Amino acid sequence: MLLNGKLVCYPSPVTTQLQPRWLDEDQQRIWRSFLNGVARINERLEAELRPFGLDLGEYEILVHLSESPDRSLRMSDLAGRVRQSRSRLTHTVARMESKGLVTRMACPSDRRGVIAAMTTHGHQLLVQAAPAHVESVRRVLVDPVGPEDFEALGRAMAAVVGVTD
């Protein structure tokens, strides 16, 4: 077979590496828009949570705890839900504990397990921050994007999650 005028006898991983499937101009533009858009959303949401003394990672932890029975979760389950590494989560939860938002306790059913539980103060802070946060999500993403492209965004991200599972 001929590839760029050179005779290629054995299509192999090496051949594939020599011919990367570069993004075309439109794909490149969309990919950069995606990187930009994600960065803008993060910046805006972080900025609008700051008055509550929270960052996005902390907010998400509060949301997941608030949705769990007894407002508590094993650290290993929490790590999966908020997609943080165990070491990063330990760091974040320690910081939240020092702010009085969560407490950690030994897991009764597993001596090595640790449970993170939301405090009343943590719950109150989430209740205070949630309306502003949801308003930020609407203003930065839901409203400007419009319903059809927002649906498509959901399908796109579900496809990404599907392929990385």
Place this chain on the structure above:
Amino acid sequence: MLLNGKLVCYPSPVTTQLQPRWLDEDQQRIWRSFLNGVARINERLEAELRPFGLDLGEYEILVHLSESPDRSLRMSDLAGRVRQSRSRLTHTVARMESKGLVTRMACPSDRRGVIAAMTTHGHQLLVQAAPAHVESVRRVLVDPVGPEDFEALGRAMAAVVGVTD
């Protein structure tokens, strides 16, 4: 006017806060898909750049330098392009300098300005990493999403960028 059966005389910011525009179930699902998808894309791209000794932020800096005249940019321009704060960028560029990927020099036209320039080694590393990186972007996002939803994703993110400019 009546709101939830209560007489509201003065629609005010307080009234608005009492009635947050919560996301409906579909919007909530899409928003969480978005958070998940973005996290998966980041994890995958980071993991696949790691063998080259690069993280995503460093890779992006190399791309922007490679596209600039003399493969160099003022730090302030670079910060805008890679959407990093000046302090974070300074930190990242210092790390890249210690790895021999970039050098920093005084800006000839502005005594307080600093220019970051790509080294030959930095350029070689980008050339080595780019095929694998673009393959990662395809596998994690472009291919699974499909052309129509990918276009919609581009429109959605352009709308986000537009509203946050």
